[in-house]
Amino acid sequence: MSGVEPLIELRGVSKRYGSGATELLAVKGIDLIIGAGEFVAIMGPSGSGKSTAMNIVGCLDQPSSGAYLFKGVHVETLTRDQRARLRRRFLGFVFQGFNLLARTSAQENVELPLLYRGDSAGARRSAATRALAAVGLAGWEHHTPAELSGGQQQRVAIARAIVTEPAVLLADEPTGNLDTRRSHEIMGLLLGLNRDHGITVLMVTHEPDMAAYAHRAITFVDGRVARDELNADPVTAAPAGLDMSEVL
Template identity: 75%
Template structure:
């Protein structure tokens, strides 16, 4: 018998408003995501991809249907219970970096742990480790104004993974970056997925960024129009090259 999927959406609908003004954003979505997958979610404006991402992130609830996360029926949870699920299992990265302007990179990364009530020493150590894992060792005391766009997004990713989430949800994570920085961020997400086992769900409208994913799901008119495996993710060759270089450096 196969293991239970990490995430299942079964017949999920989402309707905003009532009566003649009602808008059905999702019209019966079925989607299964295995632990350790890297899924790019694509689709035109109004296709339902953002609503699906909000549902997966427990930021919104289905009108009908089931959302099962690691065996738990999320649609039956209270607001507080969904908040706990987000806090302990999910990390979020957005197109806008959403960093606090007057605080350092370290302080920004520590925020989720502060909300958890973790002691100062634990917060400091975890934030430093998270920043190092995204290539920002030595940048802990710089404010966002002292960082490039790519570095700010790395801080945002460090903040998302400092709690060691099961799933990382990234909404247009390269939307504000140039091509070179976008590739850096995608290679970073690939490494978090492959080396750390974090399941990555990413909304993007850029085909060259979606090419890094192991799987590409297209939404059209509130339903999943296609769901295909990517046999040759863009991050695969670069990651292998980077790993070979690391081994060579050690040798």
């Protein structure tokens, strides 16, 4: 972290669900700093707290105690509307399920965050076209999800996540529904967004070969950070033989 600008800080963050006999402490006083421009893999078994921590970072949930700072701002003190504005302005989300509107074109799916933000039709159209081109889907703007492969659908989801030019991309098992070849293609794409566009990437994954693309791996166990290690030899490109320029 030396010399890297802190972007995200969790200070003594805990999250409780329920109360009394049904109380569950999902994360337990975690401290974490993510620097601007990092590519971080979040790992751990089911129930370890990694998804809860990601939800807190993504402003989808609030800590029960502790502090969450984004660019030095105490997010835990913000109103619901302020947190929503932070999400729209600074955060992009990619999930294992592509979460695309089935009867809506790729172009219209990608435009959705800009529609919610109130951008004009022309601005939405131009930005969505650029985002789709950035993920290798130029020419596929008018295809619906049913006309796209799984890999293409995840690319549309990534385009939707980056169309607002976020500072942070939160990816929750982004390759979980893809085969090995498509998984590495998506990882190559995420790597390029991080390296070439400076987008900070936080990725939840169970797969060590996907985590190998990250510069840093944080492992959760029983609601706590068990390990936080730099990757001495991160993967810097998709495996030989994969044509990252081809349309999936």
